[in-house]
Amino acid sequence: MDNIHDKYLKAQLMKIENAMAFLGSTLPNDMIRLLELSSLSISPNSYLTGELKELFADIVYDCRLADGNDSYCTVLLEHKSYRDPHTTFQLGSYIFEG
Secondary structure, three states: OOOHHHHHHHHHHOOHHHHHHHHHHHOOHHHHOOEOHHHOEEOOOOOOOHHHHOOOOOOEEEEEEOOOOOOEEEEEOOOOOOOOOOHHHHHHHHHHHO
8 A cells, every 4th residue: 555645545534433424424415324324344354365365455434224123234445546437346346256
């Protein structure tokens, strides 16, 4: 992670209060109502494969659902410094390879 803006963004989003504010302001309202953002925590999980871990770092959050059941939602963010039409496929590859 030599790119300074990646390091800065990760450092900021590792702070739970910043992550809660970010998610609360960027996720659609319908999704926000489904989440108990106050339960947001950093997950020990990673979706990067061995060779990618050497080049990139990811942050995965766990969050309880607002319905009160013992259900969790994992939030995986992919930060891009440019518009990439293939980001959805990239995230899918992280999830389905892991």
